[in-house]
Amino acid sequence: GIGRPGVSTAALLLTAASGGGLVAYADSAAESAPEPSQDAPKKKVLVLGTGWAGTSFLKNLDCSRYEVKVISPRNYFAFTPLLPSVTCGTVEPRSIIEPIRRMFEKKSKDVTFCEAECFKIDAIVALGATVNTFNTPGVLEHCHFLKEVEDAQKIRMSVIDCFEKASLPNISEEEKRKALHFVVIGGGPTGVEFAAELHDFLVEDLVKLYPAIQELVKITIIQSGDHILNMFDKRIAAFAEQKFQRDGIEVATGFRVVRVSDDSISMKSKSVGGEVSVPYGMAVWSAGIGTRPVIMDFMQQIGQTNRRALATNEWLRVRECEGVYAIGDCATVSQRKIMDDISMVFKMADKDNSGTLTLKEINDVLEDICIRYPQVDLYMKSMHMLDIADLIKGAIGDSHKESMVADIEEFKKALSHVDSQVKSAPATAQVAAQQGYYLAECFNKMEKCKEHPEGPLRMTGESGRHFFRPFRYKHLGQFAPLGGEQAAAELPGDWVSMGHSTQWLWYSVYASKQVSWRTRMLVVSDWTRRFIFGRDSSRI
Ligand code: FAD
Incomplete structure (x- = not known):
C-alpha cells in the first residue's frame, strides 16, 4: 500500500496512472484552504505516475505550498505521441524521454521522487490503465x-x-x-x-x-x-x-x-x-486500453464495479470517495446534461415556486450557467440577455410563445452542441495534460477560492457555491x-x-x-x- 488518508498533515494528493492514466488522492481537507500560518505543517501531496497527467499537474502546482512526493515505477516522462516513430528507428527512444528529476530540478526543494510501484490502494488511496486484450486467447x-x-x-x-x-x-x-x-x-x-x-x-x-x-x-x-x-x-x-x-x-x-x-x-x-x-x-x-489491476481493485473497494475507468465528478474527484482525485486515462469525468442543469438552476432560483423570476434572478441564473458551461457564454454574449432569458425559459418548457419556437429550437441546438462537446473527452494526452493543469490551478488557489468561491451553485449536498469552476475539456x-x-x-x-x-x-x-x-x-x-x-x- 502506499499512503493512508487522514495522516496528520492536512492534505494529501496522490496521483497514479498506468498505461495512460492517473489518479489523485487528497484527504477531505484538500478541499479546504491550507492553514495560512507559517508554522503550520505543509499539506502532503502524493502524486502517483509520471505520465502526461502527473507531470502536467506537477509542472503547474505551486509546490512551495505543499510537501510533494512523486511515486512512479519509471523515473522519466515519455512523449507517447512519438512512440510509433521509435518502433522503426525514425526517432531514438532517448529523444522522447525526459528524466523526472531533471524536469523538476528547480522544484527539488519541495518535490521528492521515489522510483516504486503502488501495488495496493489502501482503503481510500488510488491507481490507473493498461492494454485491453478483451480476453482474446493468445x-x-x-x-x-x-x-x-x-x-x-x-x-x-x-x-x-x-x-x-x-x-x-x-x-x-x-x-x-x-x-x-x-x-x-x-x-x-x-x-x-x-x-x-x-x-x-x-x-x-x-x-x-x-x-x-x-x-x-x-x-x-x-x-x-x-x-x-x-x-x-x-x-x-x-x-x-x-x-x-x-x-x-x-x-x-x-x-x-x-x-x-x-x-x-x-x-x-x-x-x-x-x-x-x-x-x-x-x-x-x-x-484499446483497459484498467490496471490495482485500479480495478480500488474500484471494487469503493463500489465502482463494471467500469473501464474511475468515475469522477466535474471537479475530478473520484465519486463515492471523499478526497481522491483521478486524472488522465484511468478516469472518466461523469457528464451532466446542460439542459438538466439549466432546469435545475431555474428551479433553485424560483424559490417560491411561482414560476416568475425577476430580471436579477434571471441574470444570476444566466451567470451561473456561464460558469458551468463557458461555451454557452460565447453564445449568450452574441444575444440580448432578455431574449436569452425568454429562450431559456422556452427551452425548458415554461414559454408558450409560438413565435419563438424556431429560436428556441436553435438555442436547444446550440446547447446540445455544447453537450456533445462536453461529452467528448477521450483518453488522450491532451485531456490528461489539461486535467493536470486544472487540478494544479485548483490546489494553487484553494485559499482564495474558499473565501471567494468562483464555482456554480451546488445542486446537491450542502448549499452555497462550489469553490472552483468545473473542469471543461477544450479540444x-x-x-x-x-x-x-x-x-x-x-x-x-x-x-x-x-x-x-x-x-x-x-x-x-x-x-x-x-x-x-x-x-x-x-x-x-x-x-x-x-x-x-x-x-x-x-x-x-
Ligand atoms: P501515462 O502517460 O501512461 O502515465 C502513466 C504513469 O503512471 C507512468 O508514469 C507510469 O509509470 C505510472 N504508473 C503506472 N502504474 C503505476 C503504479 N502502480 N504506481 C505508480 N505509478 C504507476 N494522445 C494524444 O493526445 N495524442 C497522440 O498523438 C497520442 N499518441 C499516442 C501514441 C501511443 C503509441 C500511445 C500509447 C498513446 C498515445 N496517446 C496520444 C495517448 C496518451 O499517451 C495518453 O492518453 C496519456 O499518456 C495519458 O496520460 P496519463 O498520465 O493518464 O498516463
Missing part, C-alpha cells in the same frame, strides 16, 4: 503492445528479426512470406500510425537493404469496425483508406480477432461469419500521420486538413510540444538524420 503471449518505450524498442528489434529470419538460406518462400507478414490489430490512431511508420521504413530503407525479399512483405490492419480511424472525421478515414490501398497496406475491416497462436491469427467476419486464419511473422495489438484537434510525408488533421471548428502540408504542421506541433529544449533538439536532429541517412536497421 494475445498476451504472442502479440506486441505499444504503450511504453520498452514496447516500442521490442517492436523495433522484432521487425529487424523478421527481415533477418526471412533472409536466411534454406527457408521456403512460404516461410519467408509468413515471417514478413506484419499484422496490426486495431485501426485506431496508434495502429494506423504504426502501420504507416512500418511502411515508410520498408519503402525508404529496407527495400535497399533486403532487395531479395522486398516483394514478399505484407502489412495488414485488422479492424473490427467498418472503417479505420473511425473516431476522426469521415473524410480523414476515407483519405487514409485510399492512401493505404495505394501503398499496398491491406485494411481488413469488419473482422474481429478471436485467437492468436504462435504462427497464425484467427478472426471472424462480422457480416459473413465463419473463421479465417492468417499466418504472421509479427503482430501488434493496439485495440484542440488531433493528428493522424499516414506515412509518405503525409498526415491528416482534425482541427477546432470542424476544419480538416490532409496531405503533405499537414505533415509539416505535424512536425512543427510535435516539436513545439516537447517538454524540454533537450528533447526538442534530439527529436529534430533524429528527424534530420533520418532524412539524410535513413533509419538504422541494426539489431542491437
